[in-house]
Amino acid sequence: MPTLIRSERQTLRAIQEHMLLRKRRAGAAYTQISTVGVVFHSDNSDPAMNLVTPHQGVAWTRADDLRQGFSLLEGRDRIPRLQFLRGLFPEAFGRQLALHGLHLESRVPIWVYVPIQGPFPDGERPFGRILAQEHAVQGFHIDEVNTFQAQATWQRVFRSATFDVEITDVPTEEVDDLQNERRHGDSIFLLGYYHKTPIAALQISINGIAAEIIEPAVIHAWTGMGFEEALFAFAIKMLLHRNYQTIYTVGNFLYDQNLYWRLGFIQVTEALTYVR
Structure with missing residues (x-):
């Protein structure tokens, strides 16, 4: 490096x-x-x-x-x-x-949001920055979780997407734990809907300066259709509006290896793990 x-x-x-x-x-x-x-x-x-x-x-x-x-x-x-x-x-x-x-066990890329400001030729899709709202997926909208019911829906969608199986109910204790994270200002939770159907969940871990956007969980039937990019763009705009100085994400995106580059992230380093 x-x-x-x-x-x-x-x-x-x-x-x-x-x-x-x-x-x-x-x-x-x-x-x-x-x-x-x-x-x-x-x-x-x-x-x-x-x-x-x-x-x-x-x-x-x-x-x-x-x-x-x-x-x-x-x-x-x-x-x-x-x-x-x-x-x-x-x-x-x-x-x-x-x-x-000691020997190297793993290396995980660290990506920081550093957008390309342009200019871009007329009619060309901007690369290296989040897209304007008109480029978002039609019929898709995103809400910030702020109620127990929405938090329960978020957890149900997250678990269903993570384990690729439909989950209709989640333990109250899990929802309470996530609610506490939100109330204490440790995390922000975003829930994505295609029309009225919840299909995507994203968590942002925050402190006073830094914010980590954790890879979104999207129901398998809806993956790779632009919903992940829309979630990232929404999260970045929100964090910039709230004046977070460092916006980052960790790892490689599963469905699109170029997504982070396209959104304006650059790999600044790696988290290296050594084991004996």
Whole structure:
């Protein structure tokens, strides 16, 4: 990856902080050991909730700190992993990890919204920015969730799309948890309708500065028809209106590898995970 300028590093710091905040909101504990932090969830063995990460603001980690962090995870029956944003560390850092017996397990792209402002030739579909409303899918509209009933519908659509099976009911406890996220200002939930039929659900995780748009869940029969792009465009416009400084998304879009480029996202770095 190329060397980042100061503003790009500030953006990555904001993303780093927000990614850790999401884990802590999900119930993970965070323990600092000098240059690293240990993320541990007592009830959830998901690797994303149990790992070592460089402490905020550092550009290198001490070998002793890594060993202590890994020992702490192993003592709690978790596989020791290290995760960091590549753009915040020199290339030599990865080589140093290899010398300590760690190998790269996964690399996940981080995309930040940096639109191309144009100009664009008349009649040409703009590339690298969200489209005007007149280009949205006809018959499709999007509402922000703000009631218990809408939240229950959101969860039903999300689960149906995620598991590719029709779900007619969801536990009240799940809806309550999502309602609490919304009320505490941790998340925004968007529900997409084709005419009167709810077919798509999107969540945005937020703090005071950064907003992560999580890949939308669209009922399988409706995927790849432009609804995902319309959801992203709606979310971006809303976040810009609310003055979020960093808008980002993580991973590769399943149905259209060029969607993020087309909407104005650029890949600024990767989240690298090393395992011993």
